[in-house]
Amino acid sequence: MERKIYLYDGTYTGLLTALSVIEKKREKPGNICPKGSYRPGLFDKIITITTDPAETADFLNTLEKVLVRRSLDHIFRVFLSSVQHKEMAIYRYVRLGFETQKKLDYFLSDERVKFIHDHARKVSVEAHRMRGLVRFRELQDGWLYAPIETDHYVLPLIIRHFSQRLPQKQWFIHDIKRKKIAIHNLTYPRIFDVKNYRVPELSFxxxxxxxxxxxxxxxxxxxxxxxxxxxxxxxxxxxxxxxxxxxxxxxxxxxxxxxx
Amino acid sequence: MEYPQEGDPDLFQNFQFWDRPYGQIVSQFGSSKTFAKNGEGFCILYIMNTLEKFKILAESAKYDVSCSSSGAKRKNKLGMTVLGGICHSWSSDGRCISLLKILMTNVCIYDCAYCVNRRSNDIPRATFEPRELIDLTVDFYEKNYIEGLFLSSAVIKTPDYTMERMIEIVRQLRGRRQFGGYIHLKIIPGTSPRLLEIAGRYADRVSVNIELPTQKSLALLAPDKKMPEIIGPMKRLDTSIRSMIALRKKHKKVPAYAPAGQSTQLIIGATPETDLEIMGLSQWLYQSIHLKRVYYSAYVPVNTTKNLPALTTAIPLLREHRLYQADWLIRFYGFDGRELFTKNTPHLDLEVDPKASWALRHPEKFPVEINRADYETLIRVPGIGVQGAYKIVLTRQVKSLRIEDLKKMRISLKRAQYFITVKGKYHGDIPFTPEDIRERLAPEKRPALQNSSPQLNFFIQGKKEEIASVLHGEF
Structure with a gap:
């Protein structure tokens, strides 16, 4: 038995491209994995997805027509979660979404919907919690610095909040586990990868x-x-x-x- | 040196000693000593650093329960408020810290028996300079320690004198500092209408504390306060809030006036009021003065007076918890306060929660069919809350529910099983007889409830709804 394994680059755009490709082929994938975490199996047939922003945009348009806004938010939140096999869960959820359309989120007792709701909720709860639990420290040059260590990758969900809260300040939030850093330099926040970061001296x-x-x-x-x-x-x-x-x-x- | 005269504009900025009822020396190094108890006009210049003041004034403010930062949407150059509110930390008593809860001063002209800061108590006193407090608030806000300021105060000289100073702090925060965070401003009973009008312009929430539910108790424990002085400002504020809401609907540019409304606090267990009287008052406050919240504060004995419970009296945490449950039933579950009590029981049942207690008194209304009952009926089922009922109503649109579905939807059947049928079938493990069910629901099997967990339950319930509302707003 051959299993088709789709490998994507680990970004949200990449995942949506993969889903779009699968949807066009109309066949059930064996698994969808980010490139880094895939372990080869004996009967695996590997299909590598090249991330295509144009295709993603098309697919998102279709999803927006078929599903309600809230379902899309659920998908994005589950993508940010660190739960195992989230890609396949999202695939099943989207698949069901094409059948049920706008009423997708009414199927609360369905396993596919339940999984997505539970994990989307976990991510949302942590994001909400971090909006309160982030602690900035003032550095000598006046920048505000906050280290965080979260279960899920909530940085994308919280930076808009902080840039509205402190629009005229220079701050950055450092996700230590995922080696990401969100920087707000008086305009809007952006996320960068960071390898080693040593915290500078705190202010007086x-x-x-x-x-x-x-x-x-x-x-x-x-x-x-x-x-x-x-x-x-x-x-x-x-x-x-x-x-x-x-x-x-x-x-x-x-x-x-x-x-x- | 020259002593400043009253009326001197810099007076308040630099010196606070004239309004201290008792003399007190505080050395430059921080140790303080109170030495005169009954000296009228006894004053000595003292120096106290911010940290010391902070300790004293936070210590004095902690018995105020309210801490919510929800209900307002605001944005400015420094900061904004989120509609659902945000908790920033939790202190070791499990209460959330959302606002910098602090007194402007704890120097008080009143002598309320239940209060730590009463005139006759021998405690260290301190007063903030406006700038000190503003700097700290802004700094804490920027570091994301807090969501805003909860400014309260003891009463110096007159209510108006105190209120003017509090408003000055808030005005500077909003004006000069462009502060867009949450501000909860305590209104001193007896404040004049002119100041009330100004207070609402800067604050998100305003509150007048009732503390004692009846005039009789007030006369006994807080002889300086009068009921009309408390209710009067509340009514006046309500009128202003209502009219400003109406005006804002017509003209977008009208500035917000206390957008998060009013709240108040009642002390439980210091005086002999029944739960019926307390809930009656609450309901009246919700209905006629449109309060957003009434907080109940189990009395923590801090003083010894012949009119008060002894210092060793246990804190009535469970009773407080039941009152909150009843409060929730009135606000979110469509209950009328009178439904929760009967002629012979003016107190809430401590053994089972008020909703279950009501359900057991009305066996004729149960069991209800999960697949057919409407939302209003569902939320009256013990064990099913606002969220549960919402989920049921939603899912029912696409399929008829089985008992397994309820379990999958995370609807707890522990209590609900005795009050529902699913597709006509009753699933309780014992027959539907109120006496037996009561036995099952009573807390003997849950011994932990007597100590700390009533609090726990209450906070989970309260918080869940708060978080939920945030989540709904987000999606």
């Missing part, structure tokens, strides 16, 4: 302001109502590393773990 005032914020954070809690479990539920520990107010606690815990 920064330490003082961090201290005031940490004090505020400590004092605003009502001790009689202490509920750390609830705190962790909203602000899971994996985000603590770059949170100014939790840094102290995070570092203390790491220290005691390694040097008891």
């Amino acid at each position: 005032k920064e330490a003082e302001h961090q201290k005031i914020w940490q004090e505020y954070f400590k004092n605003i809690a009502i001790k009689d109502r202490k509920n750390v479990r609830l705190q962790r539920q909203f602000m899971p520990k994996r985000y603590w590393k770059y949170l100014t107010e939790m840094e102290v606690i995070h570092n203390e815990e790491t220290c005691t773990r390694y040097h008891p």
Whole structure:
């Protein structure tokens, strides 16, 4: 049995080109993979997709006619997720979409729709969370710098928010896991790849302001109502590393773990 | 040195000592010492750095519950507000931090028995200079620590005097700093109409705290405050908000006037009011003054007075949680406050939630058929919420639902199973008798509920809806 494996370049445009090609051929793919993460199998027949912006635009137009805006947003969000086999899930969702058209998102109990909704939701929730949990630090040259480490690639979903929030500031957000950096230089934000980035010196005032914020954070809690479990539920520990107010606690815990 | 005179324009900027009821020395190095308790007009110049002031004034502000940053859309050169609001952090009591919640001053002329900042309490006092507070707000906002400012204050001299100073801070933020973040401005009871009019122009949300639900309790614990002084400003603000909304519909350029509306706060458990009285008041506030939120704050004993619960009294967290549930039923589930109580029970049931309690009192309305019941009926089923009902109504358009479908749609059947039929079949594990079901729903099997998790449940419920609304806005 031969399996047809479609390889695309890992971009959203690439994935849409692949879907467009598959849709034209009208045959079921064995798998759709980004080039980097494909492991060859014995009976695999490899078809490499060349990303074609024109074809993608055509395909997107068709999708926009067939589906509602919200379904397209779901697809993009799942693409940003780090879940395994998301490409095939998107393919199945789109396939079902061509059958059901605008009513696609009504099929909540269908596995294909459920998968997309669940993972789109996860990405949206993390993006929303990061809009609050990003912490900028002021550098000596006045730029604002924020490192983040997220489960999913939410950077594209949050930069518009920050460029509206701080339009007249120079800032950049660094996705450490994915080695991406979003830079806003007084105009609009753009995302770049970055290999090694060493954080420059923080500004003179920064330490003082961090201290005031940490004090505020400590004092605003009502001790009689202490509920750390609830705190962790909203602000899971994996985000603590770059949170100014939790840094102290995070570092203390790491220290005691390694040097008891 | 020359002592400044009252009326001197720089007076407030540089010195705050004249309005301090008790003398206090704070050394330059930060240690403070209160030394005179009843000295009228006793004052000594003191120097206090921003960090110290910050500690004192945040400490004093924390008993205000409200923290939402939702309901307004605004954009400026520095910052903008998002309709759904954003939480930036969560403190160790699990409450979210969205706004920089702080008092302008904790020097107070009032002596309300329940309050930490009352005149007769011997605590360190501090006052912010407008510039200090504005700089901090802007700095914190830029670093994405906060979504905006929640400015409250104790009362110095007169309500108007205090309010004028608070408005000055907010005016400078909006004007000179072009601040587009969220501003929640507390209104001091008894503020004159002239200042109310100005306050709404700069704030996104305004709030007057009622604190105690009846005039009787107010007279007992806060003798300086009067009910008309609290309700009066609320009504006046409501009139302004309504008229500005109407005007904005006609002319696009009319500036927003308190676009996120009004809220208030009630203290639970300090006075003997019943839940019926409290919910009655809430419903009246929602219906006639169009409040956006009423917050309930379980009383944390901070003072000892003969009229108050002792310091050792447990905080009525569970009761607070039930009141929030009832509040949600009124606002989002189409319930009338009177439906939640009966003649003999003026308090909410602590064992089961108010919706289940209502359902068990009305067995004739259940079970409902999932495939046929309309949205209004579905949201009244215990265990099915706004989201669940919405999902059911949506999916029903394309297929008829089976019990497996409900499970796949993540609709929890734990409580709902006793109140629904699916394709005519009842799926509960015990027959439909209110007494037995009540047994199943009561919390004996969930011992954790008594301690901390009522809070937990409430926050999940509240948050979910908030996040959901954000998600809906986004899509």
